[in-house]
Amino acid sequence: MDVIKVKDVWKKYKIYHDKGSTLKERILFKNRNRYEERWALKGIDLDIKKGETVGLIGENGSGKSTLLKLLTKIIYPNKGEIEIKGKVSSLLELGAGFHPDMTGRENIYMNASIFGLTKEEIDKKLDDIISFSGLEDFIDNPVRTYSSGMYMRLAFSVAINVDADILLIDEVLAVGDTSFQKKCIEKMVELKNKGVTIVFVSHDNNMVKRLCDKAIWLKNGNIASQGIVKDVINNYLDHLNTKSNIKCTEDSKNEINSTNNQVISEREVSIEKEEVKDIKPANKNKRWGNKYVEILQVDMFDKDNKSKHIFISGETVRISIKYKVNKKVDDVVFGIGIFRDDEVCCYGTNTFIDNYKIDKLTGRIDVEIDNLNLITGKYYLDVAVHDKFGLPYDYIKKILSFNVETRTEEIGVVRLAHKWHIL
Numbered sequence: 001m002d003v004i005k006v007k008d009v010w011k012k013y014k015i016y017h018d019k020g021s022t023l024k025e026r027i028l029f030k031n032r033n034r035y036e037e038r039w040a041l042k043g044i045d046l047d048i049k050k051g052e053t054v055g056l057i058g059e060n061g062s063g064k065s066t067l068l069k070l071l072t073k074i075i076y077p078n079k080g081e082i083e084i085k086g087k088v089s090s091l092l093e094l095g096a097g098f099h100p101d102m103t104g105r106e107n108i109y110m111n112a113s114i115f116g117l118t119k120e121e122i123d124k125k126l127d128d129i130i131s132f133s134g135l136e137d138f139i140d141n142p143v144r145t146y147s148s149g150m151y152m153r154l155a156f157s158v159a160i161n162v163d164a165d166i167l168l169i170d171e172v173l174a175v176g177d178t179s180f181q182k183k184c185i186e187k188m189v190e191l192k193n194k195g196v197t198i199v200f201v202s203h204d205n206n207m208v209k210r211l212c213d214k215a216i217w218l219k220n221g222n223i224a225s226q227g228i229v230k231d232v233i234n235n236y237l238d239h240l241n242t243k244s245n246i247k248c249t250e251d252s253k254n255e256i257n258s259t260n261n262q263v264i265s266e267r268e269v270s271i272e273k274e275e276v277k278d279i280k281p282a283n284k285n286k287r288w289g290n291k292y293v294e295i296l297q298v299d300m301f302d303k304d305n306k307s308k309h310i311f312i313s314g315e316t317v318r319i320s321i322k323y324k325v326n327k328k329v330d331d332v333v334f335g336i337g338i339f340r341d342d343e344v345c346c347y348g349t350n351t352f353i354d355n356y357k358i359d360k361l362t363g364r365i366d367v368e369i370d371n372l373n374l375i376t377g378k379y380y381l382d383v384a385v386h387d388k389f390g391l392p393y394d395y396i397k398k399i400l401s402f403n404v405e406t407r408t409e410e411i412g413v414v415r416l417a418h419k420w421h422i423l
């Protein structure tokens, strides 16, 4: 049975350019009330069945919160229909529905009555609400003195205690501390098992995978994909991947160009003077070396030769280094280093360590990693070319950044191949 039916729903907002702030200003300067209309949702169709847990995903500004507000009926569509069967409880923007000067306790009464509870019903639930929130010591203070995490605790505790059939939650859980987040997730699982229908917005794909039966990806006010959670998330990741590749390629081009300019001029000077042993850092902390061999471009490709900057853990990755030789050198070693964004060195190697002798300098060298077994996170790549004693011709730190997404929920830095044996 469908408990939420959304049919061809459109919602627009007016964006005022220069709205007078007082009535007098608005009347006197009518021309100032110019506005632009922006469609936040453009023809949304969806059905949600009783007891389903649905994850709403998508980039900032894609329309997720607007959709939840429409389902809560605090705003109405310009076109289309929304049918809801059952009592709705929601947790939207932080603090919405709270009065700043009222205490936590008073706000519980006010908030729960908005969700349709009588005073007697709230009296019975009050202890549960306060105890779930963990705010016993603060419950008689005005909520304006609360931190955003405390607001969220209170709002969540009310929302889950009003015996709703449908629970709508925007991306507010993220402001809670880890232990409260864990408690919220456990509570959501409990409600889900009781048959409550849940729709929640999240930027945490792992959480969506863990909790949801279905996912909906909103893109610029349209549904880009909906259905099986894994597939929808993969479509979304592919889209982000393409976007970030375009951006990363531009960034890395800029990077290499800007460092190149500085380095080349330095190299010209130093070669002119034959100061061959004088290695000056070109861009301190980022690039150094005498540029006898110079790195021109570095790219990362997947097994289909697609240039990428988001990889799924375990994928085959090829790092391609283009270079040119500015001065004859006797020995050349190419190296790579992969660092996590907190500077942990995850792996580093070079052609010397790998016993790979470079006897021809062709202008390009690739290194293929069969399985990029890193765990979800952001990583940086360092690339270097140096002589066999480690004297750098060109060393570039953080030449590229890339992300790794894990399909499973392992933790740590790398995935170690393993098997379980029941003995």
Ligand SMILES: Nc1ncnc2c1ncn2[C@@H]1O[C@H](COP(=O)(O)OP(=O)(O)OP(=O)(O)O)[C@@H](O)[C@H]1O
Pocket (backbone or CB within 6 Å): 013, 014, 015, 038, 039, 040, 058, 059, 060, 061, 062, 063, 064, 065, 066, 067
């Ligand atoms: N009150 C408003 N007035 C004008 N425009 C609005 C208003 N609320 C939202 N918008 C616009 O509607 C679009 C969708 O916004 P919405 O808040 O639904 O996005 P979202 O997917 O929830 O984003 P986020 O991930 O950042 O929370 C955006 O372009 C936003 O600028």
Ligand SMILES: [Mg+2]
Pocket (backbone or CB within 6 Å): 064, 065, 066, 170
């Ligand atoms: Mg939002």
